[in-house]
Amino acid sequence: MENVTRREPLKLQFRPLTLDDKLTKDGLEAVGTLTGKEPYYLVGGIAVQSYLPTSCRRPTSDIDLSIVRPLNYSGFRIFIKPVEEYLRDHHYKVRQRKHSRAYKLEVQDTENPEERLLIEFSRRNEQSFESAKRKLERELANSKKKILEERRSTYVVASPEDVAVPKLVRSVNCIARNPDMKRHVPKEKKVLSEDNIRRRLDFINHLRDEVILTPSDLDSVEELRLVSDLFDVRLLSELAGFNTAYFLEACKDWDTILKRTDNRDLVFEATLPEHILNSDR
Numbered sequence: 001m002e003n004v005t006r007r008e009p010l011k012l013q014f015r016p017l018t019l020d021d022k023l024t025k026d027g028l029e030a031v032g033t034l035t036g037k038e039p040y041y042l043v044g045g046i047a048v049q050s051y052l053p054t055s056c057r058r059p060t061s062d063i064d065l066s067i068v069r070p071l072n073y074s075g076f077r078i079f080i081k082p083v084e085e086y087l088r089d090h091h092y093k094v095r096q097r098k099h100s101r102a103y104k105l106e107v108q109d110t111e112n113p114e115e116r117l118l119i120e121f122s123r124r125n126e127q128s129f130e131s132a133k134r135k136l137e138r139e140l141a142n143s144k145k146k147i148l149e150e151r152r153s154t155y156v157v158a159s160p161e162d163v164a165v166p167k168l169v170r171s172v173n174c175i176a177r178n179p180d181m182k183r184h185v186p187k188e189k190k191v192l193s194e195d196n197i198r199r200r201l202d203f204i205n206h207l208r209d210e211v212i213l214t215p216s217d218l219d220s221v222e223e224l225r226l227v228s229d230l231f232d233v234r235l236l237s238e239l240a241g242f243n244t245a246y247f248l249e250a251c252k253d254w255d256t257i258l259k260r261t262d263n264r265d266l267v268f269e270a271t272l273p274e275h276i277l278n279s280d281r
Contacts, residue, residue: 013215014116016059016208019049025148026090027063027107027117032153033082039068040121041143042157043166048232050146050157051240056197058204058228062118064102066158068136070129076103076121083119099123135253142246160240161247167229169256171267174226178219182263184227186270192238200231233271242272244279 017024024046034040042050045060071079077096080103084094087107097104102120109115124132142159157163175181190196207224214220236242251257257264268277 014061014118015114016061017117018054018057018059019046019149020054020057023107023109023115023117024063025151026087026092027119028148028155029151029153030083030086030090031063031065031119032148032155033086034079035145035154035156037082038079039140040065040156041068041140042066042155043163045228045232047157047163048236051160051163052235053239055194056235056239058201058231061116062120064120064122066122066136066139067124068140070124070126071103071121072123072125073098073103076123080105080121138250159243159246160236161242161250164233164236164242165247165250165254165257167233168267168271169254171226171229171233171271172256172261172264174222175263175267176261178222181223181226182266184223185230185266189234189270192235197235204228204231230267230271237271237273237276242276244275247276248279 019025019028028046031040031042041047042064043066044062044064045058046063049057049060067079080096083105087094087105091110093108093110095106095108097106100123102123104121105119107117107119129136139158139162142162143156144159145154146157147154171185175185204224204227207220207227211217211220211224257268268280272280
C-alpha cells in the first residue's frame with residue numbers, strides 16, 4: 001500500500017552516516033554475505049549513495065533491504081545468521097528488532113557505543129508476498145551488483161529507477177496530505193553545481209537537527225523526508241541516469257504516479273530530466 005507510517009523513526013536517534021563511513025561499509029560487507037545466496041536488493045538512502053560520488057551523498061542511518069521471498073520471524077532469524085556472524089566477528093553488538101513492516105538489526109560499535117546503524121529487512125507473509133511478487137521479481141531482475149569501495153565484497157542494489165519511483169510516490173502523497181509542503185518543491189531546476197548540492201545538503205542536515213530536537217513533531221519528520229526524497233530523485237535522475245522505457249514501466253505499479261494529477265506533475269517537473277518528461281506527456 002502507498003502510505004507513510006506516522007511515527008517517530010528509530011533511525012533519527014542515530015548519527016547519520018554515508019557510504020564513506022567504516023560502520024556503513026562493515027554493514028554492507030555483512031549484507032554482502034547474502035549475495036548470490038539470498039534474493040535481496042538495497043533500496044533507500046544507501047542505495048541512492050551507491051550511485052553517487054562522495055560529495056553528493058546525503059547521510060542516513062539505515063541500510064534497507066527488500067527481500068524477494070516471504071519472511072516471517074523464524075525465517076528472518078535463519079536468513080540473517082551470516083550477517084550477524086560477520087558483524088559479531090568484527091566486534092559489533094547486534095540486537096534484533098521486530099516491527100510491523102520490517103525486521104531490523106541494530107548494530108552497535110563496541111569500542112564506540114554512540115556509533116549505531118540499522119539494517120532493515122522487509123517483512124512479508126505469504127499473502128502479501130504473492131500480491132507483490134511480480135513487482136519484486138522485476139526489481140530483482142533489474143538490480144545492479146556493486147563492489148564495496150576499498151573492499152572486495154559485493155552487494156546488490158535496486159536500479160536507479162526502482163530506487164527513485166517509491167520516493168516520487170511518497171513525495172506526491174506527502175503534498176496531497178499537506179498542501180503547504182508544496183513550498184519545498186522547487187519551481188525551477190537549478191544547475192547541479194557543487195555549491196548548490198552543498199547548500200541543499202546543509203539544508204537537509206539543518207532540518208534533521210530540528211527533527212532530533214522535537215522528534216514527536218511528525219509534520220517535521222515528513223518535511224525532512226520530502227526534502228530528502230526530492231533531492232535523491234533529482235541527483236539519481238541526472239548523475240546516475242534513468243532508462244526512459246524502464247522508468248515508465250516501473251511507474252505502472254504505482255497508482256499515485258500512474259494517474260496524471262497536478263501534484264504528480266509538480267513533483268515530476270521538479271525532479272525528472274526532459275527525456276522522461278517528454279515521454280510522459
